[in-house]
């Protein structure tokens with residue numbers, strides 16, 4: 384079955400522990416959530432059908448070892464797990480960026496799953512599938528996008544229950560809503576509380592701004 388693909392492009396990875404590395408992005412069409420700050424609304428419906436072989440060929444043309452399957456919500460499409468396995472079988476490092484509302488174990492265990500936990504200001508606070516916490520491996524990463532102090536406290540509470548004063552079992556990324564939440568303020572909160580997290584400033588937006596697509 385073909386997949387509905389919104390765009391495939393080569394850019395600098397802006398988030399996660401891979402931030403700063405060149406990366407090929409395969410953005411799949413469709414999302415089951417409607418976050419208030421969503422910057423990829425164009426991916427809700429726009430897209431064209433592509434077979435897995437065609438996607439692999441396109442990805443290979445960029446000659447890059449790192450690829451991210453993203454959306455929208457990539458796990459909405461039935462053939463996304465097959466695409467991920469096919470990319471891994473080509474020897475690529477595969478990141479799966481998912482909004483946390485779908486079973487992450489559908490994806491090949493060799494891929495690195497970057498799992499969002501939606502905070503209150505997203506308007507999708509109830510969307511997280513709590514069973515996903517038990518499915519995380521030490522390769523995976525969590526992500527919180529913070530829009531205000533309430534979001535920060537929400538994330539801190541969840542991290543407190545996961546970490547219990549020990550180093551986090553998974554890498555945790557905290558991003559500021561951009562524009563809207565000042566990264567400096569967020570940095571101060573993290574330092575005051577000695578949180579064991581990675582502050583992500585969404586590097587691609589710092590470099591290219593918020594309007595440009597395909598970066």
Ligand code: SF4
Pocket residue numbers: 414415416417418420421422423424454455456482
């Ligand atoms: S999950 Fe991602 S793509 Fe979907 S609405 Fe939220 S920010 Fe947008």
